Amino acid sequence: MEKEKLRELKKLIASRLTRPMRYYLDTCTRCGLCYDSCHAYYGIPKKEYSPVGRAEVVRRAVKKHFRPSGRLFPYWGDATALDERVMDEMKEAAFSCTGCRRCMMYCPFGIDMPYILGIAKVLLIGYGNAPEELVMLADAAVEKGRSIDEFKEGFRSVIGDMELEVQKRLGLPSADDLIPMEKKNADVLFVGLSGAHSIIHPAVIFNAAKENWTLSFFEAVNFGMFAGDPEKMQFIADRVVNEAKALGVKEVVIVECGTAYRIPKFLLGPLPFKVTSIAEKIHQYLAEGRIRVKEGAIAEPLTYHDPCQLGRNAGVFEEPREILGRLAADYREMSPTREYNWCCGGGGGLVALDNEEFRIKTGKAKKDQIDATGAKIVVSACENCILQLNTIKDGYGLDVEVKSLSELVAENLVV
Amino acid sequence: MSDEIKVDVKMDLKGLACPLPVVKVSQQVKKMKVGEVLEAETTDPGAHADFPAWAKSSGNEIVKTVKEEKSAKFYIKKLK
Amino acid sequence: MWNDIYYFIMVPMVYIAFATFALGILFKFAVVAFSPGIKGKLGAYPRRLPRPLGVAKDAFAVPVAFRKSKVFWFFIVAYHISFALLVIGHLELIDEFAALQIIPHQVFLGAGWVGIVLMVSTLYFLFRRFRYPYNGISIPEDYLILILLFFSLFFGSHMNLASRHLDFMFDVSKMREYLQSLIALRPVLPEDIVSSYHNIMLALHVLFANLFLMLFPFGKMVHSVFAFCTLNLKRK
Numbered sequence: 001m002e003k004e005k006l007r008e009l010k011k012l013i014a015s016r017l018t019r020p021m022r023y024y025l026d027t028c029t030r031c032g033l034c035y036d037s038c039h040a041y042y043g044i045p046k047k048e049y050s051p052v053g054r055a056e057v058v059r060r061a062v063k064k065h066f067r068p069s070g071r072l073f074p075y076w077g078d079a080t081a082l083d084e085r086v087m088d089e090m091k092e093a094a095f096s097c098t099g100c101r102r103c104m105m106y107c108p109f110g111i112d113m114p115y116i117l118g119i120a121k122v123l124l125i126g127y128g129n130a131p132e133e134l135v136m137l138a139d140a141a142v143e144k145g146r147s148i149d150e151f152k153e154g155f156r157s158v159i160g161d162m163e164l165e166v167q168k169r170l171g172l173p174s175a176d177d178l179i180p181m182e183k184k185n186a187d188v189l190f191v192g193l194s195g196a197h198s199i200i201h202p203a204v205i206f207n208a209a210k211e212n213w214t215l216s217f218f219e220a221v222n223f224g225m226f227a228g229d230p231e232k233m234q235f236i237a238d239r240v241v242n243e244a245k246a247l248g249v250k251e252v253v254i255v256e257c258g259t260a261y262r263i264p265k266f267l268l269g270p271l272p273f274k275v276t277s278i279a280e281k282i283h284q285y286l287a288e289g290r291i292r293v294k295e296g297a298i299a300e301p302l303t304y305h306d307p308c309q310l311g312r313n314a315g316v317f318e319e320p321r322e323i324l325g326r327l328a329a330d331y332r333e334m335s336p337t338r339e340y341n342w343c344c345g346g347g348g349g350l351v352a353l354d355n356e357e358f359r360i361k362t363g364k365a366k367k368d369q370i371d372a373t374g375a376k377i378v379v380s381a382c383e384n385c386i387l388q389l390n391t392i393k394d395g396y397g398l399d400v401e402v403k404s405l406s407e408l409v410a411e412n413l414v415v
Numbered sequence: 416m417s418d419e420i421k422v423d424v425k426m427d428l429k430g431l432a433c434p435l436p437v438v439k440v441s442q443q444v445k446k447m448k449v450g451e452v453l454e455a456e457t458t459d460p461g462a463h464a465d466f467p468a469w470a471k472s473s474g475n476e477i478v479k480t481v482k483e484e485k486s487a488k489f490y491i492k493k494l495k
Numbered sequence: 496m497w498n499d500i501y502y503f504i505m506v507p508m509v510y511i512a513f514a515t516f517a518l519g520i521l522f523k524f525a526v527v528a529f530s531p532g533i534k535g536k537l538g539a540y541p542r543r544l545p546r547p548l549g550v551a552k553d554a555f556a557v558p559v560a561f562r563k564s565k566v567f568w569f570f571i572v573a574y575h576i577s578f579a580l581l582v583i584g585h586l587e588l589i590d591e592f593a594a595l596q597i598i599p600h601q602v603f604l605g606a607g608w609v610g611i612v613l614m615v616s617t618l619y620f621l622f623r624r625f626r627y628p629y630n631g632i633s634i635p636e637d638y639l640i641l642i643l644l645f646f647s648l649f650f651g652s653h654m655n656l657a658s659r660h661l662d663f664m665f666d667v668s669k670m671r672e673y674l675q676s677l678i679a680l681r682p683v684l685p686e687d688i689v690s691s692y693h694n695i696m697l698a699l700h701v702l703f704a705n706l707f708l709m710l711f712p713f714g715k716m717v718h719s720v721f722a723f724c725t726l727n728l729k730r731k
Contacts, residue, residue, distance in 0.1 A: 069713040078634035110729030144468035154463035194461025269534030315540030
């Protein structure tokens with residue numbers, strides 16, 4: 001590798017050497033307890049897909065370039081200089097990881113392995129080797145934030161169609177203002193995704209609950225995070241933060257998208273509004289009696305897939321279960337479940353990449369889990385998971401239906 | 416009018432979940448020659464903001480947008 | 496020449512080892528202290544206990560290992576408890592601490608078992624690393640640390656056992672004289688130690704312990720401190 005390039009990459013590593021990163025890099029004893037905790041390893045059992053195997057790729061390079069011991073005694077710490085081969089290893093490690101942090105549950109020190117892979121991701125961006133789909137999507141999202149005024153009209157033009165759909169579902173006399181936009185001082189700013197379903201189902205629920213809400217111009221998903229670019233991640237997240245501040249809302253409700261929820265909830269620092277997931281919001285409406293669902297309306301066996309970012313990474317375990325407990329006559333828990341639930345294999349932006357074969361293989365843990373429940377309906381509360389669950393379903397020919405939580409609630413509302 | 420535009424490639428992206436429409440369009444445009452036009456049909460409401468934003472960030476141009484009853488057609492001209 | 500080597504190990508090298516250890520740890524802490532913090536939170540769920548209790552439980556009871564492998568868990572816990580007792584034992588070798596003699600005992604708690612438990616655990620950790628899949632993730636440092644530790648334990652434990660069960664009179668007061676002189680920076684090697692039957696064994700024990708101490712701050716042994724930081728982050 002050229003000296004100039006190497007210097008640039010070392011700077012990138014340095015930019016990510018935060019205090020937690022130091023702890024995470026130093027503390028691992030390579031005890032191997034995490035070894036088989038990764039769904040990718042379950043599907044493709046090779047060392048490179050074990051959490052410790054992934055982290056070591058980064059750790060070796062940091063030792064070589066940032067540790068006196070790594071410079072003086074590279075053999076003992078297996079310190080390895082950055083070169084083309086190492087960059088390839090970094091790519092394989094970072095973009096086969098969904099950031100689900102299941103391995104963190106199996107680490108006696110609670111090391112956040114995907115956080116370590118943050119180094120690999122910035123290096124890949126600096127090396128020009130990051131997955132171009134993710135970089136492209138992040139760039140588009142940034143551009144949308146910069147020039148949102150140019151795109152508002154186009155987006156508005158399709159809201160009317162969706163309002164008609166909401167009107168039909170709720171049997172209302174008028175479609176006016178069923179999906180309000182740019183409503184000042186609304187209680188809730190809802191951030192959806194690009195797909196109509198991600199807006200229509202929540203809109204049905206918000207209207208049924210008579211919520212004072214407004215729809216964001218932006219999509220909740222953050223490709224800056226997936227690509228591993230801290231600046232773009234921040235910019236993309238700030239689009240919604242600024243929108244919420246400008247409108248003066250009290251609460252931002254995030255669509256079923258795990259990462260989109262975890263970022264404002266935990267990664268941005270204190271914000272002047274509350275951040276809630278739509279699953280929590282639906283649960284709140286049900287508890288307060290603002291909406292009602294047809295109790296036990298779903299007779300077929302149903303199971304719930306905990307989205308990693310919503311479950312173990314954000315603590316939303318009970319709400320979806322209580323909602324489904326009302327709707328389903330035959331609710332079945334997966335095993336293992338909750339914080340130990342297997343990742344579906346779609347997170348971390350992996351569903352946006354051209355890697356279907358890999359995702360089917362690494363979705364085997366999920367497939368086995370679904371099989372074991374005997375469920376006919378698999379519900380989740382994350383768009384990424386739902387996409388991947390459908391890939392698993394088609395890949396293995398599973399006889400199940402994949403549904404989102406808000407879709408299920410919207411379909412079974414008592415209106 | 417769409418008949419004024421010579422379409423080189425057509426893509427049906429109806430029903431695809433986020434973020435696949437933009438990904439597929441981007442991949443397709445990459446394969447095309449400069450000056451060629453792609454017609455992409457999608458049902459995503461978000462595409463009305465996402466496609467223009469993508470075009471702007473990637474240096475391509477949306478020459479026309481036609482809204483149909485349930486979907487929309489974007490005519491994307493490859494500029495570089 | 497052998498006398499010079501002996502002296503080197505027993506006096507200058509001990510100073511070098513402790514200086515390396517202390518400066519290394521200071522360096523490590525300084526690096527961490529000057530690294531930027533983050534504004535977000537990296538915690539995970541669920542959290543059934545208040546943070547300090549949860550961290551203590553995760554650190555001392557190692558529930559993660561318990562769930563995965565009872566054997567490994569047993570050795571982890573046995574090893575770390577014994578290690579703590581060993582540290583206490585060495586403190587008593589420096590001076591008499593009334594607080595440590597609440598339960599009266601001959602110096603070195605555990606009637607010789609502590610060293611044996613540690614040796615067996617260390618061998619377990621070592622041989623575990625030779626097996627698949629752990630051989631694939633182990634690096635030279637992992638073996639080196641365990642080997643140094645094993646040898647140090649082997650000789651130390653031997654002296655302890657010999658002084659309990661054999662004729663060898665392990666004179667605690669002579670050891671205190673030696674160690675206190677080191678601390679006072681006026682090093683004296685008492686003749687009784689130099690001419691004892693176990694003088695070589697003691698030198699080897701000190702040699703391996705010196706090497707272990709010198710490596711301590713620069714490798715994974717810092718988990719002894721940082722584990723609390725990472726476990727705290729997990730619950731933050």
